[in-house]
Amino acid sequence: MIKNSHHQVRQLLQERIESGxxxxxxxxxxxxxxxxxYGCARSTINRALQALADAGMLVRKRKGGTRVCDxxxxxxxxxxxxxxxxxxxxGCIYTHNVIENVxxxxxxxxxxxxxxxxxxSALRLETIHFADEKPFAYEQRWVNVKAVPDVLNVPFNNxxxxxxxxxxxxxxxxxxxxYAVNADQKVADSIETEPGTxxxxxxxxxxxxxxxxxxxxxxxxxxxxxxxxx
Amino acid sequence: MIKNSHHQVRQLLQERIESGxxxxxxxxxxxxxxxxxYGCARSTINRALQALADAGMLVRKRKGGTRVCDxxxxxxxxxxxxxxxxxxxxGCIYTHNVIENVxxxxxxxxxxxxxxxxxxSALRLETIHFADEKPFAYEQRWVNVKAVPDVLNVPFNNxxxxxxxxxxxxxxxxxxxxYAVNADQKVADSIETEPGTxxxxxxxxxxxxxxxxxxxxxxxxxxxxxxxxx
DNA sequence: TAGTGGTCTAGACCACTCA
DNA sequence: GAGTGGTCTAGACCACTAT
Numbered sequence: 001m002i003k004n005s006h007h008q009v010r011q012l013l014q015e016r017i018e019s020g021x022x023x024x025x026x027x028x029x030x031x032x033x034x035x036x037x038y039g040c041a042r043s044t045i046n047r048a049l050q051a052l053a054d055a056g057m058l059v060r061k062r063k064g065g066t067r068v069c070d071x072x073x074x075x076x077x078x079x080x081x082x083x084x085x086x087x088x089x090x091g092c093i094y095t096h097n098v099i100e101n102v103x104x105x106x107x108x109x110x111x112x113x114x115x116x117x118x119x120x121s122a123l124r125l126e127t128i129h130f131a132d133e134k135p136f137a138y139e140q141r142w143v144n145v146k147a148v149p150d151v152l153n154v155p156f157n158n159x160x161x162x163x164x165x166x167x168x169x170x171x172x173x174x175x176x177x178x179y180a181v182n183a184d185q186k187v188a189d190s191i192e193t194e195p196g197t198x199x200x201x202x203x204x205x206x207x208x209x210x211x212x213x214x215x216x217x218x219x220x221x222x223x224x225x226x227x228x229x230x
Numbered sequence: 231m232i233k234n235s236h237h238q239v240r241q242l243l244q245e246r247i248e249s250g251x252x253x254x255x256x257x258x259x260x261x262x263x264x265x266x267x268y269g270c271a272r273s274t275i276n277r278a279l280q281a282l283a284d285a286g287m288l289v290r291k292r293k294g295g296t297r298v299c300d301x302x303x304x305x306x307x308x309x310x311x312x313x314x315x316x317x318x319x320x321g322c323i324y325t326h327n328v329i330e331n332v333x334x335x336x337x338x339x340x341x342x343x344x345x346x347x348x349x350x351s352a353l354r355l356e357t358i359h360f361a362d363e364k365p366f367a368y369e370q371r372w373v374n375v376k377a378v379p380d381v382l383n384v385p386f387n388n389x390x391x392x393x394x395x396x397x398x399x400x401x402x403x404x405x406x407x408x409y410a411v412n413a414d415q416k417v418a419d420s421i422e423t424e425p426g427t428x429x430x431x432x433x434x435x436x437x438x439x440x441x442x443x444x445x446x447x448x449x450x451x452x453x454x455x456x457x458x459x460x
Numbered sequence: 461t462a463g464t465g466g467t468c469t470a471g472a473c474c475a476c477t478c479a
Numbered sequence: 480g481a482g483t484g485g486t487c488t489a490g491a492c493c494a495c496t497a498t
Contacts, residue, residue, distance in 0.1 A: 005467075018401045018438070030483065041469045046484075057401060062476040063483045072400045074310040079303045080460065170302045171248045171287060174460035180410035180430040180452070198428035200410040206460070208248070222410070230310065230404035230436070235486075260464065271488045276465075292495040293464045466494075475485075 009038055010048035017057055017068055025070035028058075078228040080176060080204070082163055083129045083137055083218070092131035096160050099190075100126035103152075106142050113205050114144045114212040123151060125161055128190055135191040138219045147211035161214075165206075169213055174206035178226070183219070191221045200224050239268055240278035247287055247298055255300035258288075308458040310406060310434070312393055313359045313367055313448070322361035326390050329420075330356035333382075336372055343435050344374045344442040353381060355391055358420055365421040368449045377441035391444075395436075399443055404436035408456070413449070421451045430454050 013034075022028050031049065035042040049066055052058045056073050060066045087094040106114070106122045114122060123143040129136045141161060143151055147169075154164055181201050188195040199222060205215040243264075252258050261279065265272040279296055282288045286303050290296045317324040336344070336352045344352060353373040359366045371391060373381055377399075384394055411431050418425040429452060435445040 014401075024397065024400055032483090041471095042484095043470090043486090044468065046486090047467090049484090060484065061478095062485075063478055063481085064476090065483060072396060074396075074404065075307060076310060076406060077305060077307040079305045081303075166302060166304075167254065170254055171244075172460075174304065176306060176458050176460060178408060178430070178456040178458075179454065180428040182412075182426070182428040196412070196426060198410040198412040200408070204460075224409065226408040228406050228408075230402075230406060230434075262464090272465095273467090273489090274487065276467090277486090279465085290465065291497090292466075293462080293497055294495090295464060461496105461498085463497085464495085467492085469491080470489100472488085473486085476483085478482085479480090 006044050006047035006051070009034075009040065009044060010051050012038070013048055013052060014057065017052070022068050024068055024072070027065050027067050030065060074230045076228045076230050078226075082160075082166065083139075084160060084163065087129065087131040087136055090131060092136075093133075095130045095133065097128045097130070098125060098156050098161075099128060100124060101156070103145070110142045110215060113215045114142060116144065116146075116212075120146065125156075126190075127160065129160075136221055137224070138187055138190040139216055141214060141216035143214045144212050147208070147213050165214060169206075169208050172206045172208035172213055174204055177203040179203075181219075187219050191219065193222060197222050200226070236274050236277035236281070239264075239270065239274060240281050242268070243278055243282060244287065247282070252298050254298055254302070256298050257295050258298065260295060304460045306458045306460050308456075312390075312396065313369075314390060314393065317359065317361040317366055320361060322366075323363075325360045325363065327358045327360070328355060328386050328391075329358060330354060331386070333375070340372045340445060343445045344372060346374065346376075346442075350376065356420075357390065359390075366451055367454070368417055368420040369446055370449075371444060371446035373444045374442050377438070377443050395444060399436075399438050402436045402438040402443055404434055407433040409433075411449075417449050421449065423452060427452050430456070 016022055029037070031042050031045045034045045038045065049058060049060065053060050056075055057069055058066050059069050084094040102124050103121050104124055106116070106124065110122065111118065116122060123145050125141045125143065127139040127141070129139065143161070145151060148165070150168065156164070179201055180198055183193060183195050183197045183199050185195050187199065188197065200220045202218045203216070206213045246252055259267070261272050261275045264275045268275065279288060279290065283290050286305055287299055288296050289299050314324045332354050333351050334354055336346070336354065340352065341348065346352060353375050355371045355373065357369040357371070359369065373391070375381060378395070380398065381394070386394070409431055410428055413423060413425050413427045413429050415425050417429065418427065430450045432448045433446070436443045
């Protein structure tokens with residue numbers, strides 16, 4: 001009767017789903033029956049089934065029972081990395097260069113994103129990230145100094161703004177957008193490529209409780225790929 | 231002493247982390263102590279802490295105790311959608327047009343990805359996806375017919391290959407790569423744009439148990455953005 | 461070796477929702 | 480009303496690992 005562990009039970013149940021023993025949308029036995037079949041407590045079955053439901057393989061309803069998901073959704077989970085870590089994972093040495101660092105009134109698009117009123121200024125940063133002294137990515141960032149006043153006193157020689165913010169405002173929320181864009185002259189110059197080159201762009205805005213912290217665009221040098229697993 | 235539910239306990243604990251009450255890397259009280267403090271069973275605390283650890287906020291070790299994660303990793307989860315659903319979410323009518331559908335020996339790059347030996351042929355498909363009759367994305371796909379022989383008998387007028395595969399081989403694994411590319415002449419023609427335009431590309435390979443199923447490239451029309459939440 | 465988290469159990473009660 | 484999953488509890492044992 002195999003070992004009782006929710007991991008093993010989960011694995012066994014998953015195999016029964018993948019093998020097609022239970023068709024898409026089909027009702028599977030109730031927790032008590034499975035507990036009996038596998039010779040374990042109901043709560044062990046419950047943990048396994050909840051995990052499979054989290055993974056999108058099952059849909060559960062009280063009284064309605066548990067069904068195999070009829071419209072399987074492939075979902076991917078990936079980590080939004082710090083640029084330095086991406087570079088170092090490639091086996092390269094990371095450096096960066098802050099080419100702009102000014103306090104000024106942002107354009108209205110940024111004002112909206114950071115939820116600022118019209119008179120407030122914000123910190124504008126432009127940074128080039130290097131891998132082995134070759135340009136890797138170009139970053140345009142605005143920081144809401146009202147939300148993180150300390151930012152004005154940090155010297156960004158050894159640590160990038162990205163990393164400093166992650167450590168100072170650790171568990172913020174955010175949204176992320178990925179898209180492709182043709183490099184304009186300015187971006188092209190920054191990462192030493194031709195204008196018009198297709199670049200992968202990440203746009204990110206983060207906030208914490210009620211304060212908007214920062215918004216940024218990150219233009220990766222051509223050839224960059226974001227990889228993930230289903 | 232508030233209600234006992236792992237959801238509520240999780241929320242309360244999360245607030246203590248976000249507020250900075252427990253610093254980055256700091257040790258937090260043991261499960262038993264927290265159970266005592268919140269007046270609930272240890273297993274309730276355990277569920278809450280495990281959830282926070284899953285979310286990347288805590289790191290747990292036997293005997294070592296539970297610590298706030300020192301290097302918070304922002305992770306995002308998103309669903310890999312079916313193109314039809316993406317189009318319909320925009321409020322547009324979805325149609326598609328299969329412009330190629332041939333059985334032939336694939337190039338070696340595809341052969342490797344599908345784990346085929348050199349003599350085996352595979353199904354090559356090219357599809358244009360439309361939103362309100364305007365091109366939305368262009369798809370190049372190879373299908374391993376040995377893994378899904380039925381595919382040869384399916385008429386792809388009403389259902390796209392993507393959807394048929396999702397339903398026929400429901401819970402496959404896969405990897406996904408995102409990047410940007412300049413449109414070549416062929417792709418540009420397919421989605422009615424200029425060569426050189428920066429396009430967002432998704433490359434995906436899926437497999438199930440031991441069989442490789444399909445590999446594809448999806449070129450989205452300019453302006454497409456992939457959105458997600460941290 | 462001792463303290464911590466990981467897990468299982470048996471029983472219980474409740475919330476939801478289908479018929 | 481009855482059957483299902485959601486959750487809590489108290490107790491137990493084990494696996495790991497810091498000291």
